[in-house]
Amino acid sequence: MSIPGVEKEGKYIYRIKKTGNMRVDAIVLADYETIDEEAIEQLKNVATLPGIVKAAYAMPDIHWGYGFPIGGVAAFDLEDGIISPGGVGFDINCGVRMLVVDGNSDIVKKNLESLIKRIYESVPVGVGETSDLRFSKNDFKKIVEQGVRKVIEMGYGTEEDLLRIEDRGTLEDCDFSDVSEEAYERGKDELGTLGAGNHFIEIQLVEEVYDEEIASVFGIKKGDITILIHTGSRGFGHQIATDYIKYMRDNLKDHNKNLPDKQLINAPFKSEWGQAYYSAMNCAANYAFANRQIITHMIRKAFKSVVGMNVRLVYDVAHNIAKVEEYEIDGRKRKVIVHRKGATRAFGPGNAALPEIFKKTGQPVIIPGSMGTASYILVGTKKAEEMTFGSTAHGAGRALGRREATRELTVNHVLKELESKGIKIMAKSKKGIVEEAPEAYKNVDKVVQIVDELGISLKIAKCIPLGVVKG
Ligand code: 5GP
Ligand code: MN
Ligand code: MN
Numbered sequence: 001m002s003i004p005g006v007e008k009e010g011k012y013i014y015r016i017k018k019t020g021n022m023r024v025d026a027i028v029l030a031d032y033e034t035i036d037e038e039a040i041e042q043l044k045n046v047a048t049l050p051g052i053v054k055a056a057y058a059m060p061d062i063h064w065g066y067g068f069p070i071g072g073v074a075a076f077d078l079e080d081g082i083i084s085p086g087g088v089g090f091d092i093n094c095g096v097r098m099l100v101v102d103g104n105s106d107i108v109k110k111n112l113e114s115l116i117k118r119i120y121e122s123v124p125v126g127v128g129e130t131s132d133l134r135f136s137k138n139d140f141k142k143i144v145e146q147g148v149r150k151v152i153e154m155g156y157g158t159e160e161d162l163l164r165i166e167d168r169g170t171l172e173d174c175d176f177s178d179v180s181e182e183a184y185e186r187g188k189d190e191l192g193t194l195g196a197g198n199h200f201i202e203i204q205l206v207e208e209v210y211d212e213e214i215a216s217v218f219g220i221k222k223g224d225i226t227i228l229i230h231t232g233s234r235g236f237g238h239q240i241a242t243d244y245i246k247y248m249r250d251n252l253k254d255h256n257k258n259l260p261d262k263q264l265i266n267a268p269f270k271s272e273w274g275q276a277y278y279s280a281m282n283c284a285a286n287y288a289f290a291n292r293q294i295i296t297h298m299i300r301k302a303f304k305s306v307v308g309m310n311v312r313l314v315y316d317v318a319h320n321i322a323k324v325e326e327y328e329i330d331g332r333k334r335k336v337i338v339h340r341k342g343a344t345r346a347f348g349p350g351n352a353a354l355p356e357i358f359k360k361t362g363q364p365v366i367i368p369g370s371m372g373t374a375s376y377i378l379v380g381t382k383k384a385e386e387m388t389f390g391s392t393a394h395g396a397g398r399a400l401g402r403r404e405a406t407r408e409l410t411v412n413h414v415l416k417e418l419e420s421k422g423i424k425i426m427a428k429s430k431k432g433i434v435e436e437a438p439e440a441y442k443n444v445d446k447v448v449q450i451v452d453e454l455g456i457s458l459k460i461a462k463c464i465p466l467g468v469v470k471g
């Protein structure tokens with residue numbers, strides 16, 4: 001296989017020199033064999049957008065997405081650059097949170113079935129599933145404007161949790177008045193719900209630790225039981241993305257008239273629409289952080305009641321978001337709006353955005369694999385800050401589209417395979433089980449090896465699945 005225009009620059013580094021309307025080069029950090037041509041076309045399209053700085057980047061888990069590829073990173077100048085809902089994704093602040101259980105792992109293993117069942121019963125899962133929690137509109141406003149800070153005040157966790165969430169789970173620059181009534185209606189009963197398909201809660205075992213010192217700062221060691229929560233902003237974020245794509249289409253026709261793909265619809269960051277989307281997106285991001293916090297509370301209750309154990313937060317990362325950050329570019333400090341779509345922030349040691357606990361190590365990075373393979377925790381690096389606007393991969397990345405997976409695999413096959421590995425599963429939808437089959441994803445070990453070798457995040461520990469709750 002050979003993709004036209006893709007030149008090898010180093011091991012796992014490929015460059016597509018700017019041609020046509022591209023303003024910058026595109027850089028793909030991946031195993032060549034796994035790069036799909038459609039996603040490359042998308043990355044080249046991203047490189048044509050106004051104000052893009054340095055290059056458009058793809059992580060090793062790159063695959064096709066709405067407008068921007070998933071596994072894509074692009075930074076735009078704050079003054080003359082743009083912000084694009086397609087560069088964030090419909091599930092604004094979809095992300096992953098890792099928890100660790102304090103106590104004997106054998107007891108957890110013995111009670112695995114009851115634990116999975118209790119979690120499945122306490123966290124609403126599935127498409128459009130609502131929760132029993134009810135918040136007044138005023139509290140809802142505070143939650144989306146203050147994120148985790150507000151839900152902790154309401155009793156869903158402790159102050160210490162805040163330090164172990166990207167940006168303390170609270171993004172400023174948001175105003176509820178930029179959110180539509182429809183978004184509020186869709187979001188109000190979905191706080192504390194998991195959602196469907198790719199979203200999951202997984203109980204895991206720390207099988208291998210590569211750096212004990214850093215692992216101990218993260219609060220984990222070999223043999224520990226960890227839990228991953230993967231979910232985002234539910235219908236709330238989806239509606240905000242939908243709304244702003246429409247607003248930009250209706251109001252910024254002239255600005256968007258030369259787009260290579262209409263899904264790249266965007267607004268100048270400093271414009272009224274750009275600022276309004278940024279504010280609404282931050283509301284959705286706060287919602288997602290709060291959602292994962294409330295689910296954590298439910299999981300803590302489940303562990304307390306089934307095995308009497310405490311559950312600590314390790315870290316929480318966003319992987320669909322756009323953020324204002326400062327980088328040295330061509331010898332001068334510049335503010336940019338970094339779009340990470342299916343990409344994880346990977347700040348290194350000393351970064352001013354990190355709390356004291358992670359100042360020496362760099363931030364934790366979580367890369368899930370699939371329900372039948374490993375998942376990893378890594379640490380961010382200075383190299384990532386220099387090379388990829390402080391970004392790394394966010395998962396194994398899909399190898400098969402949802403439809404392809406359904407065509408090629410059966411529920412029974414997937415269940416048998418999980419059973420043969422001793423992995424317990426409770427899932428809401430059979431369709432979801434097939435779409436989420438381990439075979440539907442690329443090889444996570446390879447993705448992690450690549451980011452580790454490139455140095456844009458370094459392996460700290462490997463976790464294997466024991467049981468999973470799927471939407
Ligand atoms: P996304 O946010 O792109 O839907 O998913 C992020 C990553 O999660 C995927 O690329 C995939 O590697 C991983 N993933 C999907 N389902 C599961 C699961 O059930 N368990 C684990 N550990 N990882 C999963
Ligand atoms: Mn999601
Ligand atoms: Mn996600």
